[in-house]
Amino acid sequence: MSLSQWLLIAGLAAATFATRLLGYLAGDRLRQSRFAFVLEDLPGLIVVALVASSLAGTEPKTWIAAALAVAIAWVSNNVVVTMSAGLAAYLALGVVIT
């Protein structure tokens, strides 16, 4: 693995454990502080931004597949099901819309 790959793993591992440890040590103080809403809201917003940024500038078939994936996700609420069915839809659309 390259140095950056090692650092990615080490960095994320350290950051994640630090987060778990900090939560345990800080206890309720963080949850009751006025910044508690950040814990709840930011991760979801990041994921939404990730979806948007991965769709930006792509062809219509990708957007359609994404819309289908949203529907599948809504119904199944399952990552693996959404990934498989979404990917299948994407590939099928690729065949249908050339």
Next chain:
Amino acid sequence: MTRGMLSILPLAVGAALYGLAFGVLAAQAGFPWWGVGLMGAGVHAGSSQIVAVDQFSTGSGLVGAVFAGAIMNLRYLGITASLAGILAALPLWQRLVALHLTSDENWALTMSERRKDSGVGAAFLLGAGSVMFVTWSVSTAVGAQIGTLLPDLDAAGLGFAFTAAFIAMARSMAPRRISAFLPWGVTFGLAIGLMSAGMSRALAILAASLAGLALAALLRKSGRHA
């Protein structure tokens, strides 16, 4: 502890599938199977791993990727905070292990079982956590091994697999109040707009989510005064 190990098995199956899928993606993004397994063991948080690998492989740079992944794990601040009482009786090293093993599934399962039976506590958490830990590390490594053997799936829509995974993650995090979707709409639209205007993906994600967060803060404030 055995009770915890057995109770989590159904959830472990789901985690194994997710791990396999992630492993394939990570391998396609250039990570060897042992590196992916190491990441699974060291991070033990699927959603952050998939975000970090995605950001890393699409050129966000090391810091951006770690940062994005770390943000995904902010909820653990609240999760481990709620474990303070349960873990207090354990020796220090077991507390640290229990913290590392804390994931959405074994935490949620422990808390819900505890409501039915107050005897459920640290031992349950550790048992369930150990099963998830082994499941996750092994399945991601196996997935990566499979992913290494598969041809380059980029053309076949690998990128969309990430998109679909994020869509699924967003759905599971979907707010319950309709008004809470406003920040989501703003973030989504802004991210598209910023990228169309030429901003880099990493910066667009950061700017768009912060804008959404600002709106969320405003909405909460006005909600309190209503």
